[in-house]
Each structure stands twice: as structure tokens, then as C-alpha cells.
Amino acid sequence: MALLPSPIRVSLLALALVATPVLAAPLDAAGVKAVLVELDDRQRNGGDYKALVYLEQKEKDKADTVREALIYRRDADDKLMILFARPKAEQGKGYLRLDKNLWMYDPNTGRWERRTERERIAGTDSRRADFDESRLADEYDARYVEEGKLGKFSTHMLELKAKEGVDVAYPVLKLWVDQASGNILKRQEFALSGKLMRTSLYPKWQKLFSESKGSDVWYPQEIRIYDEVEKANSTVVLIKQVDLRSLDANLFTKAWLESKSR
Amino acid sequence: MGQLRVLWQIALRNLFASKINVIIGFIILGGTFLVVLGGSMLDSMDAAMSRSIIGSVAGHIQVYSSQSKEALALFGNMGGEAEISALDDFSKVKKTLETVPNVERVVPMGINAALVQSGNTIDLTLGELRGVLNHLRDEGESPERREKAESLKAHVRQQVEVLKADIAKARLISKASAEDAEDAAVIERVSSEAFWKEFETRPFDQMEYLENRLAPMVSDADLLYLRYAGTDLKAFQKNFDRMRIVDGAPVPDGERGFLFAKLFYEETLKLKSARRLDKIKEARDIKSKRIATDDELKRWVKENSTQTREFLLQLDGIKTRELVARLQKHLGSKETELSALLGSFFTTTDENFDARYAFFYEQVAPLLQLYRVRVGDTLSIQAFTKTGYMQSVNLKVYGTFMFEGLEKSDMAGGLNLMDLVSFRELYGYLTAEKKAEIAELKKKSGSREIAREGAEDALFGEDAKVVEASATPGLIDDSASFGDTAQALRNKELASRVYSQDEIDQGVVLSAAVMLKDPTRIQETIAEIHAAAERDKVPLKAVSWQEASGLIGQFVLMAKLILYFAVFVIFIVALVIINNAMMMATLRRVHEIGTMRAIGAQRAFVLSLVLMETVVLGLLFGGLGMLFGSGLVGWLHSVGIPAGNDALLFFFSGPRLFPSLTVGNLVAAFVIVMLVSAISTLYPALIATRVSPLRAMQAEE
Numbered sequence: 010m011a012l013l014p015s016p017i018r019v020s021l022l023a024l025a026l027v028a029t030p031v032l033a034a035p036l037d038a039a040g041v042k043a044v045l046v047e048l049d050d051r052q053r054n055g056g057d058y059k060a061l062v063y064l065e066q067k068e069k070d071k072a073d074t075v076r077e078a079l080i081y082r083r084d085a086d087d088k089l090m091i092l093f094a095r096p097k098a099e100q101g102k103g104y105l106r107l108d109k110n111l112w113m114y115d116p117n118t119g120r121w122e123r124r125t126e127r128e129r130i131a132g133t134d135s136r137r138a139d140f141d142e143s144r145l146a147d148e149y150d151a152r153y154v155e156e157g158k159l160g161k162f163s164t165h166m167l168e169l170k171a172k173e174g175v176d177v178a179y180p181v182l183k184l185w186v187d188q189a190s191g192n193i194l195k196r197q198e199f200a201l202s203g204k205l206m207r208t209s210l211y212p213k214w215q216k217l218f219s220e221s222k223g224s225d226v227w228y229p230q231e232i233r234i235y236d237e238v239e240k241a242n243s244t245v246v247l248i249k250q251v252d253l254r255s256l257d258a259n260l261f262t263k264a265w266l267e268s269k270s271r
Numbered sequence: 272m273g274q275l276r277v278l279w280q281i282a283l284r285n286l287f288a289s290k291i292n293v294i295i296g297f298i299i300l301g302g303t304f305l306v307v308l309g310g311s312m313l314d315s316m317d318a319a320m321s322r323s324i325i326g327s328v329a330g331h332i333q334v335y336s337s338q339s340k341e342a343l344a345l346f347g348n349m350g351g352e353a354e355i356s357a358l359d360d361f362s363k364v365k366k367t368l369e370t371v372p373n374v375e376r377v378v379p380m381g382i383n384a385a386l387v388q389s390g391n392t393i394d395l396t397l398g399e400l401r402g403v404l405n406h407l408r409d410e411g412e413s414p415e416r417r418e419k420a421e422s423l424k425a426h427v428r429q430q431v432e433v434l435k436a437d438i439a440k441a442r443l444i445s446k447a448s449a450e451d452a453e454d455a456a457v458i459e460r461v462s463s464e465a466f467w468k469e470f471e472t473r474p475f476d477q478m479e480y481l482e483n484r485l486a487p488m489v490s491d492a493d494l495l496y497l498r499y500a501g502t503d504l505k506a507f508q509k510n511f512d513r514m515r516i517v518d519g520a521p522v523p524d525g526e527r528g529f530l531f532a533k534l535f536y537e538e539t540l541k542l543k544s545a546r547r548l549d550k551i552k553e554a555r556d557i558k559s560k561r562i563a564t565d566d567e568l569k570r571w572v573k574e575n576s577t578q579t580r581e582f583l584l585q586l587d588g589i590k591t592r593e594l595v596a597r598l599q600k601h602l603g604s605k606e607t608e609l610s611a612l613l614g615s616f617f618t619t620t621d622e623n624f625d626a627r628y629a630f631f632y633e634q635v636a637p638l639l640q641l642y643r644v645r646v647g648d649t650l651s652i653q654a655f656t657k658t659g660y661m662q663s664v665n666l667k668v669y670g671t672f673m674f675e676g677l678e679k680s681d682m683a684g685g686l687n688l689m690d691l692v693s694f695r696e697l698y699g700y701l702t703a704e705k706k707a708e709i710a711e712l713k714k715k716s717g718s719r720e721i722a723r724e725g726a727e728d729a730l731f732g733e734d735a736k737v738v739e740a741s742a743t744p745g746l747i748d749d750s751a752s753f754g755d756t757a758q759a760l761r762n763k764e765l766a767s768r769v770y771s772q773d774e775i776d777q778g779v780v781l782s783a784a785v786m787l788k789d790p791t792r793i794q795e796t797i798a799e800i801h802a803a804a805e806r807d808k809v810p811l812k813a814v815s816w817q818e819a820s821g822l823i824g825q826f827v828l829m830a831k832l833i834l835y836f837a838v839f840v841i842f843i844v845a846l847v848i849i850n851n852a853m854m855m856a857t858l859r860r861v862h863e864i865g866t867m868r869a870i871g872a873q874r875a876f877v878l879s880l881v882l883m884e885t886v887v888l889g890l891l892f893g894g895l896g897m898l899f900g901s902g903l904v905g906w907l908h909s910v911g912i913p914a915g916n917d918a919l920l921f922f923f924s925g926p927r928l929f930p931s932l933t934v935g936n937l938v939a940a941f942v943i944v945m946l947v948s949a950i951s952t953l954y955p956a957l958i959a960t961r962v963s964p965l966r967a968m969q970a971e972e
Contacts, residue, residue, distance in 0.1 A: 061747050063716035066659060070354075072701060074659035075712040079749050094749070096708045099660060107483045118651035118665045121398065121482075122388050123492065132661055160731025174450075190738045194731060212730035215742040230739060233730070235723060245718050250745030263482070264475045267405075 036153050041167060045146040047191055052143040052228060056221030057256040058082035060228070061249045062140070066133040069241035076131060080248075081256055084142040088261040091130065091140055092269070101270030104130065104137065107261065109176065111137055114263070116270035121263060126178045134207065134234045134244040136178045148175045149182065156188075159195055163188045179206055190214065192227070205237045219253050226253065278879055282887040291856045292884075295849050296892035299944055302845050303896025304903075306838065306940035311904045311930045313834050319924035323676030324823060325816050326513035327683060328500065330378065330784030331793055333819035334368065334800060337812040343782055344821030345382065346682040347498065352384055353821075355781045357657075357700060358809075362776040364783055367807040373796045375788045378506045381694050381781035382686070385654035387495040389643060392584040393486040396426050397478065404474050424470070426587035427481065431462045433583045434488055457484045491581065493643070495539055497652065499687040501694020503775050504528070510786055513677070519646040519670020525769040527690045529650055529666040533673040534684030540643045542581065544617065545636065547571045551619070552628055558916065562621050575617035579610050582639065590638045597634050646670050652689075656699020664693050665766060676924030682823055691775050700779045785813070830922065842947050849885075849951035857881065857955040864959050865967015874960040881956035882949065889948040896944070897937055904932045 036044065060080040067073050077095035082088065089106040093099040101116035104124070111124045130136060138144075145151075149169035157164050169182040179198035187194050192214045198207045213230040228248055236242035259265050286292060325331055328345050335343045336356040344353045358364050361379045368377050390398060400423040407416050435458050441451065460466055461481060470477040505524045508514060522528035537546060551571050554560040562568045586594060591609055598612040599605065606612050619627050644650055646668055653663040666689060677683035721729050731737070787796055797813040804811035817824035857864075864877055911927035914920040 059747055059749070061745065061749075063712070063718065065713065065716060065718055068659055071657070071659050072706075073709070073713070075709055075716055076660075077712060077715070079747070092749075095712055096660070096705065098662070098705075102661075107479070110483045110487060115651075115653065115661075115663050117663045118653075119402075120651050121401075123390055123394060123486075132655055132659065160727060160735060161733055162731055162735075162737065187737060192737060194737060195727075210726060210730055212735065212737060213739055214737055215739045217742045217744055225741075228742075230742075231718075233721070233726060235726075243723060247716055247718055249716075250747050251742065252745040252747040254746075262475070262479055263401075264479075 035156055036165060038153075041151045041153050042146065044165065044167065044186055044191070045149070045151050045169075048186070048193060049143045049146050051191070051216075052226065053084050054082070054219050054222050054226045054253060055085070056083075056219065056253060058084065058226070059252040059254070059256060061252075063245075063247040063249060064131065064133050064135060065245040065247070067241070067243050069239060074133075076133075078131075080140050081260055082142060083256065083261060086261070087142070089137070089141045090261055090266065091137075092266065093131065099131070102131070103266050104128075105261065105263065105266055106137060106141065112263065114266050116267075119267075126176050134236045134242055135232075135246055138178060139209075139232060139234070139246060145169065148172060148177050154183070157185070159185050159187075162194060164194060193229075207237055208235045209233065210235075215248075215251075217251055217253065221253070226251070274876065274879075278876075278883045279887070281880060282884040285884055286887060286891070289856060289859070291852045292888060295852050295885075295948075296888050298845050298848055299889055299948060300892040300896040300899070302842060302947065303893045303940050303944045304900040305841060306943055307897055307900025307932070307936055308903060309834060309838060310936040310939055311900075311932045312928070313831060314933065314936065315928060315930040316922055316924075317831065319676060319928065320922065321816070323513055323674060323924040324683075324820050325790075326511055327674035327677055328380070328511065328686065328784065329816035329819050330510070331787040331790050331816055332785040332797060332800070332813050333782050333816065334364065334785060334804075334811045334813045335782040337804075337810045339812070342821075343814060343819050345782075345819050346686070346821050346823045347382075348821060352382065352498075356810075357381075357698070357779045357781060358783075358811075359700075359779060360777060361780040361783065362773075363807075364780070364809055364811065365776065367803050367809050367811070368783070368785060368800065370803050370807075371796060371799045373787050373789055373792055373799065374785055376506070376510055376786045378510050378784040378786075379503050379691060379776070379780040380783060381501045381691070381698060381779070382498070383501070383654065383694065383698060383781075384496060384498045385652050385697065387497050387650070387652055389493040389495065391486060391489040391492040392581065393427070393430055393489050394482070394492065395643075396423060396430065397482050397486060399423055400427065401478055401482075404478065422587065424467070425589075428462070428467070429586065429588045429591060430489075430584050431458060431485065432588075433580075434458055434485075435462055454488055457488075461485055489584065491584075497687060498685055499529075499652075499689050499694070501689050501691045501698075503691050504530075504688065507688070510784070511674075513674045514672055515675055517671045517673055519668070522669045522690060523769075525771065525775070527664075527666060527693050527766060527770075528669045529652075529690075529693075530669055530688040531644075531671045532684050532687050533671045534678060534681070535687060536642065536671045542639060542641050544575050544578065544581070545631070545639075545641055547575050548628055548631060551624065555621070555624065562619065562624065572617065572619055575619075576614045579613040579617070582613055583610060585639055594635065594638050601630055601634070644668055652693075652697060654697040654699075656697065658699045658701045658705065660699060662697050662699050664696050666690075666693055677921070679920040680823070690770075691778070691780070692770055695779050698779060698781075782819075842943065846947055846951045849948060850954060853881070853885070853952050853955035854958070857959045860959070861962050861967050864962045865964045868962060869964035869968060877960045877962075878956050881959050882952055885948045885952040886945065889945050893941060893944040893948075897940055900940070901932055901937070904930050908932075 058081070062078050062080055064076045064078060065073060066075075075096075076093055076099055079092045079094060081090040081092070087106075087108070090103060092103040093101070103114050105112045105114065111126065111128060113122045113124050113128070114120070115122075126137060128137060130140070149171055151167045151169045154166040154168050157166050164185040164187060167184045167186065169184065171177045171180040180201050181199040181203070183197040183199070184193055185195035186192070193211050195211070196209045197205060198209075200206055210233040211229045211231070212233070214227055215230050216225040216227045218224070219226045228251055230248055232246040234244040234246065236244075257265070333343055333345065336358050339353075339355045341348075341353040341355065343355060365377050365379075368374050389395065400420065403416055403420045403423060407420060438451065438455050438458060461484075466477065504522045508521055516530075517533045519530075522530065531540070537549070541549075551562070551568055554565070554568055555562075560568055562572055582594075583591075586609075595607065595609050595612060598609075598616055602612065602615060604612060604615065606615070616627065648668050649665045650668050651663060651665050653661060656662045672688065674683055785796075785800070787793065793815050797815065800811065800813040804813075817828065867877065908929050908931055911929045912923070913927055914923045914925070920926065
């Protein structure tokens with residue numbers, strides 16, 4: 010959202026609010042844009058955001074791994090930190106997103122490494138964007154594909170293409186948005202060649218009232234990510250708890266993360 | 272006996288009677304000569320290569336877990352590492368192997384690979400500066416630290432100047448985009464005095480700004496694919512006589528450390544321009560190529576003269592001025608800009624190349640960091656362990672090494688070495704304790720198992736409800752989630768301690784090299800090892816060095832097959848020629864043979880007569896061929912055959928091959944020549960026996 014000047018943001022928001030009740034029909038371009046803005050807005054928090062998550066990874070010929078991590082977000086400044094807490098050997102490792110940089114820190118070596126948008130977070134099938142604030146409207150142009158059904162749910166299917174010059178993990182997305190609740194149920198990501206790379210399912214959404222935002226903040230309680238290249242690999246992200254209290258002012262700095270394992 | 276003497280006399284008399292015999296003689300001479308020479312070359316090459324491979328990593332026999340999915344490949348497979356199961360405890364394996372009488376020594380091993388990320392030139396400088404600033408904060412002021420910090424700051428400011436000049440140049444060429452304007456604003460800020468004044472009081476805030484805004488403007492970051500063998504370095508250095516330290520020193524006994532393979536170090540970590548200079552020199556000196564005529568050399572010269580940016584970013588202000596002065600003097604130029612000076616310095620020709628090469632290493636290189644990782648530096652290696660978690664270690668680089676004879680082989684020259692303890696850490700064996708911890712975490716996460724195939728139906732079917740009730744606001748106490756200081760201290764202590772032999776021996780390995788007392792009994796010993804493993808219930812599979820070395824081992828086998836095939840073809844051709852020649856010779860002698868038959872010679876006598884003539888020919892000319900062949904091998908043995916290209920360097924296992932002759936080569940040549948001549952004469956001889964005396968006499972009339 011930060012990329013858009015605020016008057017546009019407000020008017021888009023208003024449009025989104027107007028558009029919500031009449032979602033249950035094929036959408037025109039403005040409707041599609043409104044859906045994206047709405048998706049972003051409902052997951053955004055005005056203030057800080059902290060979540061306790063579990064990452065479970067299944068990989069071919071390997072034992073399953075589980076990680077407990079903390080996600081810290083300050084959406085107003087586009088800042089994100091993922092800090093691993095368990096198992097013990099993972100403690101203190103983390104990712105820090107500052108501006109367009111994604112840094113990885115490992116307390117075993119005391120080094121910072123610059124990573125790309127395509128980084129597999131801790132080697133799982135998740136990407137930075139799965140944990141971060143949703144910025145679909147800023148990063149992609151959307152097109153309406155069709156109305157459809159996903160199980161018992163009626164959905165809008167949208168196709169998103171990354172805007173020029175925006176660095177994202179996947180340039181093309183397909184979204185299945187629940188007509189009734191306005192939540193994403195399914196998301197497919199494609200390489201530029203059109204090859205399907207990942208499929209994610211969002212079977213549970215929760216909302217939480219945020220005082221700083223003055224409305225609800227939505228979050229997916231569960232994300233099931235399937236690797237479409239290595240078919241045997243998959244990741245489950247479980248968001249156990251969300252805490253919207255303010256965070257330490259210096260939290261999103263290298264020095265803070267370093268201090269946690271010194 | 273008497274008959275044999277008569278046959279012998281006739282054969283000797285006929286030896287030079289016809290020209291055809293002489294031709295056949297020379298074919299036999301040439302064939303023998305080739306067999307002697309080729310056989311000796313092949314055997315010498317085989318011996319040289321097996322010595323290099325056995326003496327570098329393989330040993331005579333390699334053992335690994337019989338439960339492995341794939342076969343061991345010490346020099347790697349196409350497309351990655353072979354999947355080898357771990358052997359839990361090397362000390363047990365060692366004990367079992369040592370019960371086999373022919374086993375002399377056992378060296379533990381494990382081969383794995385990791386990706387090493389290295390930031391761009393500014394990232395590296397800032398990383399170093401951050402380290403020094405951390406030291407200053409945690410351990411207090413010291414004049415050396417302060418001086419180091421100041422010098423690094425000066426370096427960063429020089430890098431800012433380089434970027435500033437870039438932007439100014441870019442503006443001249445094209446209109447600035449919004450992004451360029453943003454970059455220019457950043458440059459403006461970090462080149463101001465105010466920024467650096469603030470650095471004195473708030474260094475870490477300013478560092479973040481530099482790291483997040485300035486550093487991303489440079490895009491020369493590197494990703495290294497690092498293949499390494501973890502081993503008991505002391506035992507390795509003692510047992511593998513082909514290993515030689517090139518730079519630095521061996522890793523002290525029991526300590527942790529890393530040694531780069533020299534070829535890998537040169538190819539991937541050296542400053543690209545310097546590496547290209549080395550390659551041009553090698554091409555000129557060894558392969559006699561010339562810049563004026565060779566396209567590849569021309570390309571290297573061009574790349575060197577245009578790609579000078581790394582120099583500009585690497586040097587701080589003082590060194591930049593120093594280098595400018597030195598280049599101006601050498602080139603006799605008044606140019607003041609370093610990039611222009613470097614451009615003309617690197618535009619080398621065949622005439623000035625040697626002088627500039629020498630000048631580069633004497634005057635330019637000392638100002639530069641020639642290698643991205645220097646001997647004495649710490650290397651951070653990060654690998655995905657077998658448990659699926661990422662593990663990383665910091666290892667001191669003690670030096671570089673090479674395997675003599677394999678120094679030019681990409682496969683062998685790409686295998687680096689580290690201590691076994693670090694290898695085990697990066698390999699990450701799943702212990703019972705770790706398994707329990709993961710199981711507990713899994714329980715805590717409360718995730719449900721849903722099969723991938725039916726996931727959509729299960730999650731979005733009739734009973735599904737995607738919107739849950741409002742969540743209770745969480746109060747997450749993360750204070751218990753961070754690493755403790757004790758852990759960090761323990762890591763530090765573990766990294767610097769000296770490990771005892773027992774600690775090195777007791778633990779996971781992937782394979783072990785076995786040195787034999789009698790290397791000729793490889794196959795028998797493999798059988799004995801299998802028997803011993805079965806007896807002690809250790810899941811071991813033993814393979815010969817050829818098998819273990821994968822592609823390289825097969826290369827030797829392949830070369831042998833090709834040479835044997837070539838010899839085979841040569842002799843088939845010889846066989847046909849000799850056969851034809853003998854046919855002609857026999858037909859010419861129909862009258863003579865008929866006369867012999869008429870005066871009572873039996874068919875067996877005629878047959879023996881023709882065969883004996885060939886045998887005498889074979890003996891004489893074959894003997895001469897062997898003599899010439901041996902003479903040439905003897906001469907080559909004293910002067911050596913130079914390896915003109917990389918492939919030959921590999922096959923010769925060194926810059927020169929000194930072939931030697933064995934009795935086996937001579938016997939083989941003799942037997943082959945006699946057999947070929949006998950076989951090729953058989954048919955003409957049979958025809959000769961069928962000559963009817965009557966018709967032979969009539970033909971004359």
C-alpha cells in the first residue's frame with residue numbers, strides 16, 4: 010500500500026467497501042482491482058504485528074522437519090522479521106526485510122547474507138511473501154478469469170501479472186477468492202514460462218480486532234503449500250497466535266537480531 | 272628333426288628371395304614396433320593415473336555402507352553427489368577392517384557439497400566494518416581496532432566515489448529514471464561530510480543505511496558451489512602421498528580447518544583479471560598460442576581491458592592514488608583516471624605481455640586483494656543437512672593443496688578438504704535426541720495430516736468452514752525463544768578446541784579409504800573385507816579404486832579400451848594384407864610346390880614349409896621391430912613426452928610422461944605378432960597343400 014499516494018488509497022478503499030456486497034457476479038476491471046485492494050487491506054495492520062508460527066516441511070526421502078518461528082511485522086514501514094525459535098539448533102537464525110533487501114542471519118557464523126525474493130525460507134517451500142503483509146494491488150495487475158467452484162465454495166478466479174520493475178518471487182499468479190467471505194482459498198504461482206511452480210491452499214481464516222487499525226486484521230491460520238516442481242515436497246504454515254501490541258522500536262535492525270544470540 | 276632342419280634351410284633361403292616377403296616383413300616390423308610402443312605407453316599411463324588416483328583420495332579400496340542407494344563416486348556423478356548412507360561409527364568400521372590381514376591403514380572420509388554465498392564488493396567491505404564495530408563495542412577501544420575501522424570507512428567512502436562517478440557518466444548517456452534519481456539521492460547523502468560525522472555517534476544506524484541502500488547498487492555478488500571431503504586430515508596427509516600443500520600450511524593436528532583445492536581456488540576465488548592473465552601466460556608459454564592469432568586470447572585481453580570495475584571498488588583512496596602513479600610511470604602516460612589507465616595496461620600484445628605480466632604481480636597485485644577468500648580468513652559454509660535443517664560453520668582457511676598428477680583435472684581439482692568434526696556438523700546426523708525434539712514440536716503445532724491428492728476436497732468439501740470465529744488476541748511471550756549466551760560461548764569454544772584421535776574416530780563417516788600391504792591383491796581383499804563385515808555385522812561394501820572413482824576410473828578403462836581397439840584394428844588390417852601377399856606368393860610358387868609334391872613331399876610338409884617361412888619372417892622382422900620399439904621407449908624414458916594440452920596432462924598425470932618397458936610388453940608383442948602371421952598364412956598354406964603335382968608340372972608346359 011505504501012507505494013500508492015494516500016488519496017488513491019482512500020478512494021480505492023471506499024470502492025472496495027462499496028464493491029463488497031455485490032461481489033457475487035463476474036467482476037469488471039474496477040471490481041477486480043477492488044478485490045485485490047480488499048485482500049491487502051484486511052490483512053494489513055495499522056500498528057505492529059507479531060505471530061507465533063509453525064513450519065512443517067515434508068521432503069522426498071527425508072524425515073519431516075518442524076520449526077517454531079516468530080514473525081514480526083511493521084506494515085507502515087514495510088518491515089518484516091522472521092526469527093526461528095525451535096528446535097534448539099535453529100534458535101537465533103532469522104530473516105530481516107529492510108527496504109528491498111532480504112537479509113538472512115545465522116548466529117553460528119555471525120554473518121549476514123543478502124537473499125533474493127525467491128529464497129526458500131529456511132529451505133522450506135514457503136517464501137518471504139507468505140509471511141509478510143499482502144501487497145497484491147501494488148505488485149500485480151489483475152484480470153478476471155471466471156466464476157467457479159472450489160469444493161462447496163463459489164469463487165472468483167483472478168489472474169495476476171507482476172507490474173514492470175517489481176521484484177516478486179513469481180511473475181504470474183492465479184487466485185481463487187471466496188465470493189462469500191472475500192478470502193483467498195487457493196493460490197497458484199507460475200514462472201514466466203507459464204510453468205506451475207507452487208499451489209497453496211488457505212483452508213482457515215481468522216480475524217482479530219486491531220485498535221491501531223480500528224478494524225479487523227485477517228490472517229490465514231493455515232497455509233498448505235505444495236511444491237509443483239518437486240511433487241513430493243510440501244510445507245504447512247500454521248499461525249498459532251497473533252499479538253498486535255507494539256513492538257520494540259529498534260526491533261527491525263540487524264543489531265537487534267544479533268543481540269538476541271550474543 | 273631332419274625334416275625341420277630342411278624346412279628351416281628352405282625358409283632362410285627364401286627369406287629375401289621375393290619382394291613380397293620383404294613387404295610382409297616390414298608390416299610385421301611395424302606391427303611389433305607399434306605393439307611395443309603402444310603397450311608401454313598405455314601401461315605407463317595406466318600406472319601413472321592409478322598412482323595419482325590411489326594416492327590422492329581413493330586408496331586401493333573404498334568401503335561404504337551397503338545400505339546406500341547409489342554407488343560411491345568420489346569425484347562426483349553427473350548432476351550431484353551420490354546418495355550414500357552414513358556409517359554410524361567409524362571406530363567400529365576401522366576395527367573390522369583391521370582384522371583383514373592385507374589391510375595396512377584406513378582413512379575415514381565423507382564427501383558433500385554446499386553453496387557458499389558471498390555478497391558484493393560493498394557488502395564484503397561493510398561486513399568487515401560491522402565486525403570491527405562489533406568488536407569495538409563489545410571488547411572496547413584499541414588503537415589497532417580503531418585504525419582498522421578508519422581504514423575500512425575510508426574504503427567505503429572511496430567506493431561511494433566510484434559509484435558517484437558511474438552515475439554521473441550514466442547521466443551523460445541516457446535520461447535518468449526514477450530509480451536512478453533515488454540512487455543518486457542515496458549517493459548524495461552518503462558522500463556528505465554530515466553523514467560520516469553522524470557515523471561517529473550512531474555507527475550502527477548509519478551502517479544499516481549503507482547496507483540497505485548503498486550496497487544493493489552493486490551487483491557482483493557470487494554464489495559458490497563448494498565440494499568438499501571431510502576427513503581425518505592428519506591421517507590423510509600421511510597416507511596420501513600425492514597430496515601437496517601449495518599455499519599456507521596444513522591444518523594443525525586435531526584442529527578444525529579448511530584447505531582449498533588449488534585449481535578450484537584459482538578458478539573461482541581469484542580476481543578475474545588476474546586469472547585471465549595467468550591463462551594467457553599459460554596458453555602462450557605451454558601451448559605456444561599468440562594473442563595476435565588466437566581468438567580466445569583476444570577475448571581474454573578484451574575482457575581484461577574493459578572489466579576494471581572490481582579494481583576501482585576494491586581499492587581505498589590511498590591505494591588508488593598509488594596505483595595510478597605506478598601505472599602512469601610504467602605506461603609513460605599522463606592519464607589520471609584509474610579505469611582508463613587499467614584499460615590501456617590490460618590491452619596487452621604478444622610483444623609487451625611478459626613485461627606487463629611481471630609488472631602486474633610485482634607492482635599491482637600487492638595493492639589488491641587477489642582472492643575473495645585469503646589464506647588465514649574465515650570461511651562460512653552453510654549446508655542443508657540430512658535432517659532437512661540448515662547448518663553452518665565458520666572454518667579457518669589454512670591453505671591450498673593439490674593432488675600431484677591430477678592438478679589439471681576439474682573433477683579432482685574441485686575437491687576441497689575439511690576436518691571430520693566440521694564435516695559431521697554440516698552433515699547433521701539425526702540423533703535420537705533431535706528426533707524426540709522434532710516429534711514434540713510436531714505435537715505442539717497440532718497440524719493435521721492431509722494427503723496431497725484429496726486435499727482440496729478435504730479442506731473445501733461439505734463440512735468445511737473457511738472463516739473461523741474471531742481469534743482471541745494473543746499475548747506472545749517471545750523472551751524464552753531466543754538463543755542463550757551460553758550457547759554462543761559453547762559454539763565459540765567448540766570451534767577453537769583441539770580434538771583427540773578418539774573423538775575424530777568415533778562418529779559418522781560416509782566412506783573409508785583402505786591402503787593395502789600388497790596392492791596386487793585388490794579383488795581377494797575385497798572378498799575378505801565382505802566376509803569380515805558379515806562376521807562383525809557391519810553393513811560394509813568394498814569397491815576397488817577404479818569403481819570408487821566413478822567417471823575418472825571409467826576414463827582410464829575407456830582409454831585402455833580405445834587403445835586396445837586401435838591395436839586390434841591395425842592387426843586385422845595387417846592380417847588381411849599379409850594374407851593377400853602370401854596368397855600371391857603361394858600362387859607364384861605353384862610350380863615349385865608341385866615339383867616337391869611330385870618327388871614325394873607330403874601335404875603336411877608343404878603346410879609346414881609355408882608356415883615355417885612366415886615364422887622365420889616373423890622372428891627376424893618382429894625381432895627388429897621389438898628392438899626399434901624398445902629403443903624408442905628407452906629414449907622417451909630418458910627425455911619424457913611433454914603433455915601439450917589439458918587432456919594429455921590428465922592422462923599423463925603430470926607435465927611429462929616417462930614411459931617404461933616391461934618384459935610383459937615384449938612377450939605380448941612377440942606372441943601377438945607370431946599369432947597374426949601364423950593365422951594369416953594358414954589359408955595360403957592350405958591352398959598350397961592342394962596343389963596337384965600333375966597339374967603343376969603341366970602348367971609349366
